[in-house]
Amino acid sequence: MSTQPYVELTYPFAEPPAHDSYIEVAPGIRWLRFPLPFALNHINLYLLDDGDGWVLVDTGIKSEISYELWRKHFETTLEGRPITRVIGTHFHPDHVGCAEWLVKHWNAEFLTSRTEWLTATMLQSETAINATAFWGEYYRAAGLDDETLRAVATRGENYAERVGQIPRPFTRLADGDQIEIGGRIWHIIIGTGHSPELITLYSAEDRLFISSDQVLPGISPNISVQAPEPYADPLTEFLDSCAKLTALDPETYVLPMHGRPFYRLHERLEELVRHHGERLALTIEACRTPITIVELLPIMFKRKLDFQQTQFAIGEALAHTNHLVVLGDLERIVEPGQPLRFQSSIG
Template identity: 45%
Template sequence: MERHVGLHDQVVVHPHGDRVPQPGEAIPVAPGIWWIRMPLPFALDHINLWILEDGDGFTLVDTGFGVDATFELWEKHFAGVMAGRPVKNIVVTHYHPDHVGSASWLVERTGAPFWMTAAEYLSAHAARDDFGGFDRENTLELYIANGLPREVVPDATRKGKGYSRGVPGMPNRYRRMMHGDKLSIGGHDWEVITVFGHAPEHAALWCASKNVLISGDQVLPRITTNVAVWGNQPESNPLDLFLTSLGRFSHLPPDTLVLPSHDRVFVGLHKRIAELHEHHERRLERLLEGCATPITAFDALPLLFKRKMDEHQIAFAMGEAIAHLHYLERQGKVARQTDSQGVRRFARH
C-alpha cells in the first residue's frame, strides 16, 4: 500500500490546549472565526461548528443534530456572539445528521441561503425518505451477508427512520458547491475541496488568506473517521477513495490551522494525514494475516477493533470491516467466497 507521508518532523499541536467551548460559549480561533460546540446523543458526544464573520453578518458552517437542545443553544448564540447581526449563509460539509440535522430549522429561523454539494444534498433527502437503498433494511441485509448473526443484529439497525430522528427536516432549496469553487465570506475566498470515503461528496473549506482549513470529518486530530460500505453501494471501495482524496490537502502549508468536526482545533495537518495512512496500513496488515483462513467481516471485528462496542458502534464497525476487506480484494490480496447461504468470506491468496 502506497504511503502518502507528509512532514515526518511535524507534530500535532493544539493551540488552545485542553480548552473547548462550553454550551453556549463561542471561542475565537482566528480573526473572524468562532468555535462552538453542540451535544450529540452518542459515544462521540459533541460536534464542532463554526461561525465565520461575513461583512455585516455571519456564515455558519455545519448545524448540529436536529433536536430541541441544539435549537436552544443556537438561540443563545444568536443572542450572544451574533447578536443583532444576520446570518447570511449556511454551509454544510456533508449529509450526516450531526452536520445537517438543524439546517432546516436554521434556514427557517434566519432565511439564509443553504449551501451543500449535490451528492450530499440528495443523499440527505434519500436517507430521510428511506429512498433508493438508503433504508436500514438494505444495509442490514448487507451485514448479514457479511456474517453478522441475526441474533446480534443491533436494535438500532432494525428500527426504521433512524436518520430522521436527527434530521427532522431538510431545506427544499439549496445552492450547489463543487470542487474548486470559491465562496466569498467576509472578503476572503474559501475554496471548496471535495473529499470521499466517509461521505459521498464531503466538502472541506480552505481559506489561503487566513491559512485555515475546515476539515469536517475527513481529518480529525485523534480518532479516525468512519469509512464504511453501506447497503446502497454494497460493492464500493470507500477506503481507497478516502486515502486517495486525502492527497487533495497535500498542497496546504504545514502550519495550516485545522478546524475539525470533533475533538480540538489543531496544527499538524500533514503529520495527521501520515498517521491516518499508517493507521489503515496496520489494520490492513492485521486483517490480511487473519485471512489465512476464510473469514467474514463479522469475524474480522476483533482484528480491527479492540474495544467493546455498543449497538450503534457495531453497525459502523461492520461497514468498516467490509470496507477494509474490499480494499484488500481490489488489491488482489484476498479472494471472496460465497457459500450456499449467501454469506461472504475472504481468504488470502
C-alpha cells in the same frame, strides 16, 4: 472511528468552548461546540463573520437541546446579526440536522455539494420498514447473529428523525469553487471516503482549513461501506483525498468538526494513511483462513464496541476487505445462505 495516539499534534486551545459560549479561534471565526447523544459526544461548528451577517458551517443534530442552544447563541454570540448562509459539509445528521430549522428561521441560503444533498434527500424519504429489510440483509451478509439482527430490526433507521428535511432549494458547491466570506476567499476542496462529496474550505492566504470530518485529530474518520453499495471501495477514495490535501501549506491551522483545532496537518495525514496500512496488514493476516466481517471486528478493533460503534465497525471492516479485493490481495467467498467470507489470495 478509532483512537490512535502516535503523533503529537499542536493544539492552541486546551479546552473547547462551553456549549452556550464560543472561542474566537482565528480572526472572524467563532468555534461553537454542540453535544451529541453518541459515544462521540460532540460536534464543532464554525461561525464566520461576514460583515452584516454570519456564515455558519454545519449545524448540530436535530434535537430540542440543539434548538435550545441555538436560541441562546441567537441572543448572544450573533451580536444582533443574522445568519445569512448555512453551509452543510456533508449529509451526516450531526452536521446538517438543524439546517432546515436554521435556514427557515433566518431565511438563509443553504449551500452544500450536489451528491451530499441528493444522499440526504434519498435517506430522509426512505421508510423505516424498507430500510430495515435492506440493512438487515447487509448485516446478515456481514455475519451478525440473529439476536443482534432483531435489535437492528426494532431500532429502525432514524435518519429522518435526526435530520428532518434537508433544506431545499440549495446552492451547489463544487470542487475548485471559491467563495468570499468577510473579505476572505475560501477554496472549496471536495473530500471523499468518509461521505460521497464532502465540503472542506481552505483559505490559502490565512492558512486556515475547515476540514469537517475529512481530517480529524485523535480519531480516524469513519470510512465505511454502506448497504446501498456493498462493493464500494471508499478507502481508495479516502487515501486519494489524503494525498490531495498534502498540497495544503504545512503550517495550516486545521479546524475539524470533532476534537480540537490543531497544527501539523501533514503529519496527521501521514498518520491516517499509516493507520489504514496497518489495518490492511492485519486484515490480510486474519484472512489466511476464510473469515466473516463480524469475526474480523475483534481483530481490527481491540476494544468493546457499543451498538452504534458495531455498525460503524462493520462498515469500516468492509471498507478494508473491499479495498484488498480490488488490490487482488483478498478473495470474496459467496455461498448461498451463508455470510460473506474473505480469504487471502496470497499463500
